[in-house]
Amino acid sequence: MNTVIQAFGLVFQPDVMIAIVASAFYGLTVGALPGLSATMATALLVPVTFYLSPIAAIATIITASAMAIFSGDIPGCLLRIPGTPASAAYTDEAYAMTRKGEAETALGICLWFSALGGIAGTLSLMLIAPLLAEMALSFSTYENFWLAMLGLMCSTLVARSSPIKAIAAMLLGLLITCIGIDNPGGVPRFTFGSTDLLGGIEVIPALVGVFALAEVMRSLTEREPPKLENRRLGSILKGQWELTKKYPKQQARGNLIGIIIGVLPGAGADMAAWVSYAMAKRFSKTPEKFGTGHPEGLIEAGASNNASLASGWVPALLFGIPGDTITAIAIGVLYMKGLNPGPTLFSSQASSMYALYIIFIIGNIIMIPLGIIMIRLASKVVGAPRSAVMPVIMIFCAVGAFATAGNNLFAVYCVAIFGLIGFVMEKNGYPVAAMVLGIVMGTMVEQSFVTSLIKSDGSILPFFSRPVSSVLAAMTFGALLWPVFVWTMRRLRTERPATA
Amino acid sequence: MLLSDRVTGGVIATLGATAFFYGSKLPPVPGQQVGPSAFPMVVGAGLVLCGVMIVLGVGRHFEEVAEADVVSHSTPEELEPLPAWRNWLALLPPALLIFYALVSEKLGFLPTAAIMVLTASLAFGARPKLAVPLAIIAPFVINLIFLKLLRVPLPGGLLPFPW
Numbered sequence: 248m249n250t251v252i253q254a255f256g257l258v259f260q261p262d263v264m265i266a267i268v269a270s271a272f273y274g275l276t277v278g279a280l281p282g283l284s285a286t287m288a289t290a291l292l293v294p295v296t297f298y299l300s301p302i303a304a305i306a307t308i309i310t311a312s313a314m315a316i317f318s319g320d321i322p323g324c325l326l327r328i329p330g331t332p333a334s335a336a337y338t339d340e341a342y343a344m345t346r347k348g349e350a351e352t353a354l355g356i357c358l359w360f361s362a363l364g365g366i367a368g369t370l371s372l373m374l375i376a377p378l379l380a381e382m383a384l385s386f387s388t389y390e391n392f393w394l395a396m397l398g399l400m401c402s403t404l405v406a407r408s409s410p411i412k413a414i415a416a417m418l419l420g421l422l423i424t425c426i427g428i429d430n431p432g433g434v435p436r437f438t439f440g441s442t443d444l445l446g447g448i449e450v451i452p453a454l455v456g457v458f459a460l461a462e463v464m465r466s467l468t469e470r471e472p473p474k475l476e477n478r479r480l481g482s483i484l485k486g487q488w489e490l491t492k493k494y495p496k497q498q499a500r501g502n503l504i505g506i507i508i509g510v511l512p513g514a515g516a517d518m519a520a521w522v523s524y525a526m527a528k529r530f531s532k533t534p535e536k537f538g539t540g541h542p543e544g545l546i547e548a549g550a551s552n553n554a555s556l557a558s559g560w561v562p563a564l565l566f567g568i569p570g571d572t573i574t575a576i577a578i579g580v581l582y583m584k585g586l587n588p589g590p591t592l593f594s595s596q597a598s599s600m601y602a603l604y605i606i607f608i609i610g611n612i613i614m615i616p617l618g619i620i621m622i623r624l625a626s627k628v629v630g631a632p633r634s635a636v637m638p639v640i641m642i643f644c645a646v647g648a649f650a651t652a653g654n655n656l657f658a659v660y661c662v663a664i665f666g667l668i669g670f671v672m673e674k675n676g677y678p679v680a681a682m683v684l685g686i687v688m689g690t691m692v693e694q695s696f697v698t699s700l701i702k703s704d705g706s707i708l709p710f711f712s713r714p715v716s717s718v719l720a721a722m723t724f725g726a727l728l729w730p731v732f733v734w735t736m737r738r739l740r741t742e743r744p745a746t747a
Numbered sequence: 748m749l750l751s752d753r754v755t756g757g758v759i760a761t762l763g764a765t766a767f768f769y770g771s772k773l774p775p776v777p778g779q780q781v782g783p784s785a786f787p788m789v790v791g792a793g794l795v796l797c798g799v800m801i802v803l804g805v806g807r808h809f810e811e812v813a814e815a816d817v818v819s820h821s822t823p824e825e826l827e828p829l830p831a832w833r834n835w836l837a838l839l840p841p842a843l844l845i846f847y848a849l850v851s852e853k854l855g856f857l858p859t860a861a862i863m864v865l866t867a868s869l870a871f872g873a874r875p876k877l878a879v880p881l882a883i884i885a886p887f888v889i890n891l892i893f894l895k896l897l898r899v900p901l902p903g904g905l906l907p908f909p910w
Contacts, residue, residue, distance in 0.1 A: 295897060297897075298897040298898065298899070407813040408809065408810055408813055409801075409806035409807060409808075409809045409810045410806055410809060411797055411800045411801055411805055411806035412797075412801060412806065412810070414793070414797055415759050415794060415797035415798065415801065418763075418790050418793045418794045418797060419759070419762075419794070421786075421790045422762070422766055422787065422790050422791070422794065425766070425770075425786060425787045425790070430783045430786070431776065431781075431782055431783050432773070432774070432775070432776045432782045432783030432784075433783075434773055434774055434783050436769075436770075436773060436783060436787065437766075437769065437787075460840055460841065460844070463840045463867075464837040464838075464839075464840050464841070465837065466871075467833070467836045467837050467839065467840070467870060467871065468833050468834050468836065468837050471872075632873065632877065633871055634868045634871035634872055634873030634877065634878070635868065635873065635877060635881055637867065637868075637871055638863070638864040638867035638868045638871070638881065638885070639864070639881075639885050639889070641840050641843065641844070641863065641864075641867055642860050642863060642864060642885065642886065642889055643889070644840075644844065645844050645847045645848075645860075645863075646856075646860075646889060646893060646901065650893065650897070650899045654899075656848045656851075656852075659844055659845075659847055659848040660844075660845065660848055662844055663840075663841035663842075663844040663845050663848075664841070666840060666841050666844070667838075667841050670837060671750075674749055675749060675750055675752075675755050676810050677755070692786075693786040696785070696786060696789075697781050697782075697785055697786065700780070700781040700785065701779055701780070701781055704780065705780040705781060730806070730809065733809075734808060734809075737808075
């Protein structure tokens, strides 16, 4: 009980409260701008968190990402342009409702069920994380290695591209972490005599380059999205309570699927939304209504992506394995603030963990009033000219990276190079998210891999003979072979009508 | 900027092979079988494998499915190709960042950022009526945020922040 009171003390500080409200507005704004994703919002925030207290830093990341995931639904509903990839699954459905003149209900569903899903996800985080922490204490380097590999493999599955390209992108990320002297032998690797490269490639400039600068570059090559007409919206929350009572099963299923996908390393909000939407359609009594502006799928998927956001912190806090790109950034911030992920975090830093839960709950509650304000302002925000927003983001990329790297200009070069790499990769179908997860997890993968091999005298047998690690290994290979299975199924399905 | 799978796959395979050989040359840790060379060699071998498979077009099917999905979600005017020079315009932001790294210490943050904002905003098609005031105000506000709120001094150069 004492730690809970301590945690409240940590959260209800003026700087944390200001950080929560400010980052909430920031997240809502960036999420609502089409073309600016929740990941970009979070990546640009990292340099700012560098100068905040640990709890305030985590609060900004949690609030901004939750708000951005919700407000990504706004341009989806009104313009049929998903603000973030996590809302792509149900954009058509939401837009169909808007066309039927039910924009208020669609936005209301997104807001109300996002908040409820977020709270359900937080409760699961509070429940599951400490339980798993006890189990995780008995994990050795073999299990950690497979967990990391499972996370990396899942991240390649989520990518909506060729799985081979996704694996190549992930390996590229792992190769990037080889640069520098931070390796088992302490010898300089891939530094080519440069002193700047000795310290390795910092995660933050790479993130800012890939997620923010590359987006600025991409938008230069694309048309400006259509303007939002000024629309008068009625009451947003009207009728939501009725919907909550009408669709309890969909909601519960959305929350549950979101939580499960979130806990899985490597899979996050995007995948949760796609799976939940498909589930809603599969189990619906009226599947033919899907796609015509039917609330069922919207409720299930809207709840699911926000639920996964909170439960995605379970593998992040326990093992330092991100559930998605947002938690990948969050892990970077955790390390930066001395809250190194690991099962012992729950005993040694218990009050910080409770503080994290409290922030999640607060964030999801204030999402409702702030979200309504944002929906009302949407026509002004979404209409902000791209030619004014993008140059400012570019300056933030330069200054932010420069400031986090201790005023070292090498970081600015890194941002430029990673922007270029990210842009070329995205254009050619290589998912950058997989590369980023590789960069975030590379050092840990190598450490657990090499330490395990040293312990076993170079034998790979213990990787498969220990009970938990054999299960994890089977899951990893399952994830690796899954695309082959999907391909065969598709082949069989297309061939059957031809032969019949 | 769109390259064929043969080119990108070839680059990846070459990169993997280089990493493999470079990794194999790293000095071992005395008395241990596995050292700093193991990981780059494994990753390099994986990259070679992936690169070769990409060149051979394995997994291309999944991309076609995803592309068809994107097309079905876009409006026809979004799919009309833009003129080719727009693709090269994408190189402007990284070029401006390198410009920042080269001159910001001498010139100072305010003038450097003003030049960057002005160029980028014009490239996005802004009229000077919007671009010029933006180039004057935005660097000023960003400098204020970093200096006063985050207490990060930005390079002063020729035109230091007035207070």
